[in-house]
Amino acid sequence: MNPTGTDIIFSTFLGGEVEETVSGGCIKIDSKGNIILVGVTLSHDFPLTKGVIDSTSKKHHGFVSKFNPDGEKLLFSTFFGSSQMEMILGLDVDDKDNIYITGGTLTADLPVTDNAIRKEFIKPENRARMDHFIAKINAADNKISYLSYFAADGYQSSNLKWTKPNRLIVSGSTKEENFPVTDNAISKKGKGKQDCFISVFNSDDMTLEYSTLFGGSEADKVMSVNFLNNDTIVIGGTTSSADFPLTENALYSDYPVGEKTFNSGFFARKKSFVSVIDIKNSKLLYSTYLGSCFLFNIYPDKSGNISFVSESGQRAESGMTGFPTTRNAFMEPPTYAMVGRLVIDKPVDNAILESYVGKYELREGFIITVTKEGKQMKAQATGQDQFEIFSESENVFYPKIFEAQFTFNLKNDGKVESMTLTQGGRESKCVKLEE
Numbered sequence: 001m002n003p004t005g006t007d008i009i010f011s012t013f014l015g016g017e018v019e020e021t022v023s024g025g026c027i028k029i030d031s032k033g034n035i036i037l038v039g040v041t042l043s044h045d046f047p048l049t050k051g052v053i054d055s056t057s058k059k060h061h062g063f064v065s066k067f068n069p070d071g072e073k074l075l076f077s078t079f080f081g082s083s084q085m086e087m088i089l090g091l092d093v094d095d096k097d098n099i100y101i102t103g104g105t106l107t108a109d110l111p112v113t114d115n116a117i118r119k120e121f122i123k124p125e126n127r128a129r130m131d132h133f134i135a136k137i138n139a140a141d142n143k144i145s146y147l148s149y150f151a152a153d154g155y156q157s158s159n160l161k162w163t164k165p166n167r168l169i170v171s172g173s174t175k176e177e178n179f180p181v182t183d184n185a186i187s188k189k190g191k192g193k194q195d196c197f198i199s200v201f202n203s204d205d206m207t208l209e210y211s212t213l214f215g216g217s218e219a220d221k222v223m224s225v226n227f228l229n230n231d232t233i234v235i236g237g238t239t240s241s242a243d244f245p246l247t248e249n250a251l252y253s254d255y256p257v258g259e260k261t262f263n264s265g266f267f268a269r270k271k272s273f274v275s276v277i278d279i280k281n282s283k284l285l286y287s288t289y290l291g292s293c294f295l296f297n298i299y300p301d302k303s304g305n306i307s308f309v310s311e312s313g314q315r316a317e318s319g320m321t322g323f324p325t326t327r328n329a330f331m332e333p334p335t336y337a338m339v340g341r342l343v344i345d346k347p348v349d350n351a352i353l354e355s356y357v358g359k360y361e362l363r364e365g366f367i368i369t370v371t372k373e374g375k376q377m378k379a380q381a382t383g384q385d386q387f388e389i390f391s392e393s394e395n396v397f398y399p400k401i402f403e404a405q406f407t408f409n410l411k412n413d414g415k416v417e418s419m420t421l422t423q424g425g426r427e428s429k430c431v432k433l434e435e
Contacts (some may be wrong), residue, residue, distance in 0.1 A: 010071035020063075020383050023089050025159040026298070030139075031070035038062065038101055039086040042080075052078035053137075053144060062103060063084035064137065068123020070189075076142050080135075082107045087130070090170065094203055097139035100160050102170050102175040104130030104193055105149075116148030117180055119207060124153045125175070134160075134170055136206060138286040151197050152176040163227045169197065169216040171222040173259040174213075185212035192241055194219040198233065200213040200279055210279045216241025220273075224297040231280040236298035236308060238270040245275075250288035251342070251400070272296040272310055274342060286344075291323030304344040343398060346391045353377060356408050360419045360430035368419070370406075370432055379406065 014037070022039035029035060041063050053064075062080035067073065080101070088104040098431040108121035109134060122131050132154060136146040141384045154174035162168045163168065173194045180199075181188045181314055187195075192215050197371065215221070218241040225235050242255040255271065275287040279348055290296075291309035300306045300359075310323065353372055361370045362381075369380045377397060380386040389397040389406055405422040419430045 011069075012071050014065060014074075016041065016044040016045040016047070017043075020046070026088070027092045028091055028093045028183050029097060030066075030093045034075060034097075035067040035069070035071065036065070036091065036093060036099060038064050038080075038091045046079070047074060047077055048079065049074060049077045051142070052076075053080060053142070060087065062088035062101075064088070064099065064101065075239040076168065078142075078237065080186060081105065082109045082111065084108070086133075092160040092162040092168070094162045094166075094168075095164060098145075098203070099137040100135070100162060101137070101140070102132065102134045102150075102160050102172075104154075105133050106130060107347050108111065108147065111148065112147050113144065115146060118149040121149055122152035122176065129175075129378065132172060132174070134201075136203070148206075150199070151179060154194065154197075155200055159224065161226050162203060162346050163230060166203045167209070167227070167230060168201040168206075169198065169225055169227065169233055171198045171225040173197070173219075173221040179211075179213060180208060181211045181213060182208065184210070186245075186277070186282055186284060187213045187215075189213065191215055192217045192220060192299055194221060196220045196222045196235065196237065198222070198225070198235060198277065199277075202234075210282070212277075212410065213280065214245065214246040214275070214277075215239065218242070222245065223295060226298060226300050228276065228300055231387065232276060232278055232285070234274065234276045234294050234298060234300055234306060236272065236306075237292065238296055240270055241272050243272060244287070244289070245284060246287045246289070247284060249286065252289040257363075270294070272306070272308075274298060274306060293323075303346075306342040307340070308342065309339050343390075343392055348394050350375070350389045353392060355416055356419075358416070358435065359433045361433055362421065362428055362430045367433070368421070370419070372378070413423070 019042045020039060022037055026039055027037045041061050044306045046063060064080055065077040070077055079228055080088060084107040086103060086105045086107060088101050088103040092100050093342050112119045124130055128330050132151040134148055134150045137142055138145045151172055151174040151175055154172055160170050174197050175194055179197060190213055195213045195215040197213055200209045202209050216239060220239040220241055222235050222237040228234055246253050270292060272290040272293050276285040295299050295310045295311040298306050356370055357372050358370060362368060371378050377389045378386050381390050387399050387401055389399050392398055395408045407420040408416050409418045409420060411417045416432055418432055421428045421430055
């Protein structure tokens with residue numbers, strides 16, 4: 001579609017006579033505007049181009065395909081894999097148009113490269129699990145420059161994410177006893193039935209820069225991963241661990257149980273989580289539980305705020321999922337999906353915080369008192385309980401217990417003149433009273 005969504009530039013089918021599947025996040029655009037997509041095909045007649053990586057068809061085969069920007073020409077299309085089954089579930093493209101893919105396999109003879117971290121296939125304990133792989137395909141010749149087995153006996157990998165100048169992150173779940181971790185890993189040994197793994201590669205030579213296991217005593221699974229900056233990553237997923245690692249400032253620190261558990265025993269008591277990790281110092285910066293769901297994806301913005309989307313189940317199944325809702329919620333539970341946003345607190349200089357302390361008059365007889373206890377800002381309206389407020393930016397604050405925004409307005413001399421209360425789409429100016 002065009003940028004305004006008012007016209008379809010092109011629309012096409014891709015596939016053969018049986019079935020093709022493309023997972024979420026598995027369509028990317030390179031620097032030339034070419035469209036790259038990966039997935040799984042069951043079709044022996046899937047369209048391929050000359051000079052492909054693999055032209056041998058089997059029941060479940062990964063595929064990698066590239067269209068030109070207007071969709072009129074298939075520039076590159078190949079099967080990916082070997083003798084058994086591959087599922088390509090993650091895709092990203094760097095600034096040189098190299099392609100990175102990850103997924104699961106049951107194949108013991110993948111054409112691994114000499115620099116692979118692990119060259120031998122590890123057979124999963126059961127058919128519900130797979131061995132992972134990670135691969136790099138060069139833009140210049142569409143050939144594999146790196147392919148390795150990675151993270152055995154787990155479920156699917158999450159989407160790959162690449163960031164400038166040369167960092168590639170891949171994550172998922174594993175039960176591999178000898179999973180490759182770095183010396184500064186948060187956890188070097190698995191603690192549960194399935195542990196999260198988070199690994200960062202130098203995308204130029206595909207050397208492992210950082211790798212850790214992460215989780216509690218039960219089953220944990222990363223479903224989404226992204227960079228907040230070059231040294232900070234955020235992961236989101238599901239857990240059945242009541243002892244999942246959390247931070248003191250967690251939004252929800254108790255293992256949440258919905259009023260109605262899921263009908264499916266497989267999905268029962270799977271709680272979502274969001275965790276932020278400083279990979280430079282190998283430190284857990286933030287970690288919290290959220291509600292119950294089947295699927296959970298995160299989408300951070302440039303400011304570090306984290307939007308999330310979850311699939312909670314059919315209305316008859318989902319019950320009360322434990323996800324928080326704001327007063328302006330579009331729908332109340334039970335619902336099929338939940339959409340929300342976590343706002344990251346921004347550090348503000350102590351002297352600036354002190355300048356906001358005072359009394360602000362909304363109307364005669366109704367005053368909002370702003371105080372500071374240690375590093376924590378608090379507010380209290382006339383006749384109401386005191387509540388904490390948190391910094392969204394240097395002069396914008398918000399409470400976590402209801403939907404509102406407090407913006408401190410400065411005069412030309414830098415002194416605070418007033419505070420604007422925004423609630424329900426309505427702005428109200430509160431004049432700062434003289435001490």
